Amino acid sequence: MIRELDKMSVSERQDILQHVIAPRPIALVSTIDKNNNPNLAPFSFFNLFSTDPPIVIFSPCRRVRDGSTKHSYENICEVPEAVIHIVDQDILHQANLASADFDRGVDEFTKAGFTPEKATRVRPPIVRESPAKLECRIIEIKPLGTRGGAGNLIIAEILVVHISEKILNASGKIDQQKIRHVARLGGDWYCQISQENLFTLPKPAFPHAIGFDGLPEAIRKSPVLTGSELAKLAGVPEIPKAEALAESESYLFQLMDKRSLSFAQEVHRHASSLIAEEKIAEAWQILLLIHPNNRNEQKYF
Numbered sequence: 001m002i003r004e005l006d007k008m009s010v011s012e013r014q015d016i017l018q019h020v021i022a023p024r025p026i027a028l029v030s031t032i033d034k035n036n037n038p039n040l041a042p043f044s045f046f047n048l049f050s051t052d053p054p055i056v057i058f059s060p061c062r063r064v065r066d067g068s069t070k071h072s073y074e075n076i077c078e079v080p081e082a083v084i085h086i087v088d089q090d091i092l093h094q095a096n097l098a099s100a101d102f103d104r105g106v107d108e109f110t111k112a113g114f115t116p117e118k119a120t121r122v123r124p125p126i127v128r129e130s131p132a133k134l135e136c137r138i139i140e141i142k143p144l145g146t147r148g149g150a151g152n153l154i155i156a157e158i159l160v161v162h163i164s165e166k167i168l169n170a171s172g173k174i175d176q177q178k179i180r181h182v183a184r185l186g187g188d189w190y191c192q193i194s195q196e197n198l199f200t201l202p203k204p205a206f207p208h209a210i211g212f213d214g215l216p217e218a219i220r221k222s223p224v225l226t227g228s229e230l231a232k233l234a235g236v237p238e239i240p241k242a243e244a245l246a247e248s249e250s251y252l253f254q255l256m257d258k259r260s261l262s263f264a265q266e267v268h269r270h271a272s273s274l275i276a277e278e279k280i281a282e283a284w285q286i287l288l289l290i291h292p293n294n295r296n297e298q299k300y301f
């Protein structure tokens with residue numbers, strides 16, 4: 001399916017874009033109006049864009065139904081300060097409640113059952129229950145249009161970060177496994193970070209990896225190895241030197257004994273299972289036995 005955005009209604013466009021551009025972290029944003037009335041609302045058009053200076057951007061869009069602006073945006077135009085709270089599984093339902101379309105001036109701290117606390121460098125109150133709070137001064141407001149659905153980019157500089165003890169490890173650093181982030185996807189879908197779905201991914205070799213085009217052609221065109229498996233092989237700084245690993249050789253001899261017709265495919269399958277165990281160096285050695293990088297290294301074919 002190919003769709004042109006200018007031929008869609010705003011809600012159809014929003015539906016498609018929010019499903020595909022996901023997951024998005026959720027900022028629970030505290031602001032005040034010029035009379036000091038607090039306001040709280042969640043925004044998932046939100047992310048980190050710079051660390052020096054430390055900049056986040058979020059976007060309270062014009063309401064799709066009538067093009068009117070949201071209270072958070074109006075407050076920031078009056079008092080250019082905010083506290084952004086990271087939403088975790090413990091406060092998601094209360095943050096969702098704060099998104100209800102209450103009248104301007106209604107205090108969502110009270111409506112959603114949050115505890116307000118005084119911030120150190122800005123005037124809007126802090127939500128005590130959030131695991132991480134960012135006190136921000138707004139450095140730029142960039143309206144993107146005047147129709148319903150138009151975003152208003154709020155460019156905010158972070159002045160102070162408050163981090164709850166409950167997400168720190170024994171050395172006082174933030175423990176990724178302890179922040180139970182939630183994120184927004186399309187429609188009413190959300191996802192949550194838990195021990196089961198967290199994983200680490202090492203960076204490619206520094207200063208550069210060999211890349212797909214650096215893989216020997218017979219490996220790159222493998223009918224067995226997937227894009228992910230090839231990417232792991234292509235993440236090395238150079239094609240390794242073939243080593244006579246006893247294990248690799250005995251495996252190869254077993255296959256030769258069988259006179260397997262799909263010999264190369266079997267070798268690729270074996271490499272695939274090694275890659276699945278993150279044994280990238282061993283996978284390279286198996287592959288190099290039949291696809292030597294340097295002809296002089298070729299031992300069996």
Ligand SMILES: Cc1cc2nc3c(=O)[nH]c(=O)nc-3n(C[C@H](O)[C@H](O)[C@H](O)COP(=O)(O)O)c2cc1C
Binds near residue numbers: 046059061184
């Ligand atoms: C998880 C979540 C994320 C949301 N993200 C956005 C967003 O990025 N931009 C937006 O305009 N509205 C977003 N909304 C809807 C606003 O929170 C909602 O319109 C709210 O009433 C705005 O409050 P305000 O008028 O007090 O600023 C989101 C709602 C939820 C529940």
